[in-house]
Amino acid sequence: MxxxxxxxxxxxxxxxxxxxxxxxxxxxxxxxxxxxxxxxxxxxxxxxxxxxxxxxxxxxxxxxxxxxxxxxxxxxxxxxxxxxxxxxxxxxxxxxxxxxxxxxxxxxxxxxxxxxxxxIVRYRPEVQLLKQIVDSGQYGRPFNANCWVESYLRPAPESWFAKRATLGGGVLFSHGCHYIDLLTWLLGKPIQVAGLGTRLGTEWMEGEGTHHSILKFESGALAHQITSWGLKVNCKPALLHVHTPDACLVLNGGKLEVVTGEGRQLLYEPPGDRNPxxxxxxxxxxxxxxxxxxxxxxTDGMVGLESQRVIWSIYDQERAAATVH
Ligand SMILES: NC(=O)c1ccc[n+]([C@@H]2O[C@H](COP(=O)([O-])OP(=O)(O)OC[C@H]3O[C@@H](n4cnc5c(N)ncnc54)[C@H](O)[C@@H]3O)[C@@H](O)[C@H]2O)c1
CATH class of the missing domain: 3.40.50.720 (NAD(P)-binding Rossmann-like Domain)
Incomplete structure (x- = not known):
């Protein structure tokens, strides 16, 4: 060839x-x-x-x-x-x-x-294995997922990622998009979303530097995602828990584990001789x-657009959200 x-x-x-x-x-x-x-x-x-x-x-x-x-x-x-x-x-x-x-x-x-x-997250071996396990239904259908994307970006107020016009939004749009894509790949089509973001702690950014979102999927499952660029602990890649009736699948630092009534079992860990x-x-x-x-x-163009539509819906919902009296 x-x-x-x-x-x-x-x-x-x-x-x-x-x-x-x-x-x-x-x-x-x-x-x-x-x-x-x-x-x-x-x-x-x-x-x-x-x-x-x-x-x-x-x-x-x-x-x-x-x-x-x-x-x-x-x-x-x-x-x-x-x-x-x-x-x-x-x-x-x-x-x-x-x-x-x-x-x-x-x-x-x-x-x-x-x-x-x-x-790129979808192409990691542990994530491909997680997808296979979820799709196989061997632990039952997921009803809840929690995802934490905790990272730190050195403040750069003059950079393109500080400005909404060049970044396209805040941390949810820029980094959270990986995990919105991952959650929709694993759990299906979202039907309702909500979210809140803040610039507190990342005032150098025009968009939000910390964001929480909640998604409800067609299946009835819920997911919660926290994304931040302002945390002084840098825990990339994300920590993800997917809960099913029989287990919790845990993605953490390149490892995949399953926790059931019988205990914790390692399903995948990166090989020690991995080429960096x-x-x-x-x-x-x-x-x-x-x-x-x-x-x-x-992950073709349409997949990219669909994940961005979810993010734009979260931002729209956020603008319309009620304030507490
Ligand atoms: N997959 C991930 O985890 C991940 C992580 C970081 C960034 N990204 C993505 O990668 C992209 C770039 O982000 P980054 O953090 O590397 O940005 P960056 O600003 O650190 O680097 C961008 C590079 O592009 C160069 N560049 C800019 N305009 C150019 C032009 N017209 N012609 C040639 N080179 C040009 C700059 O000189 C710079 O070296 C963004 O889409 C970002 O979201 C992905």
């Missing part, structure tokens, strides 16, 4: 994409791109590819491109790449508005290219397989 020629634009989170493309047998990593020339040059030297500062220049030379750039650049960059016939892997969230997401989905279809959102550069490999290989086979990504 011919290797897929790839490039990565934006080399902070994009570093994980570039490392994975460099590791994958299915990819020929051609370019790493960043406005910061030094960053591009040093990574290119390490991964044996070309550095570039102007992302448009690499378009004619590649088949597929990952964007890990500030959120307000997602739609214009992806649109241009799609219209040039390139497959696009977009860091989450897909874009800033319903209209932008819809246009990207339409254009990708019209140009016959793959559009995938980098909801392979964190995004499953996700990248899925993207490359979809390109090679023409199949739909697990």
């Amino acid at each position: 011919r290797k897929i020629r790839t490039a990565v634009v934006g080399l902070n989170m994009g570093l994980a994409h570039a490392n994975a493309y460099a590791l994958s047998e299915k990819s020929d990593l051609r370019y790493v791109v960043d406005l910061d020339e030094h960053r591009a040059r040093s990574l290119a030297a390490e991964l044996v590819c070309e550095p570039e500062t102007d992302w448009r220049r690499v378009l004619p030379e590649v088949d597929a491109i990952s964007f890990a750039t500030p959120h307000h650049l997602h739609a214009p960059m992806a649109l241009e790449a799609i219209r040039a016939g390139k497959h696009v892997l977009m860091e989450k969230p897909l874009a800033l508005s319903e209209a932008e997401c819809a246009e990207l989905i339409r254009e990708a279809e019209a140009h016959g290219v793959v559009l995938m959102v980098a909801y 550069k392979a964190g995004a490999l499953n996700q990248i290989e899925h993207f490359l397989d979809c390109i090679a086979t023409g199949s739909k990504p697990l």
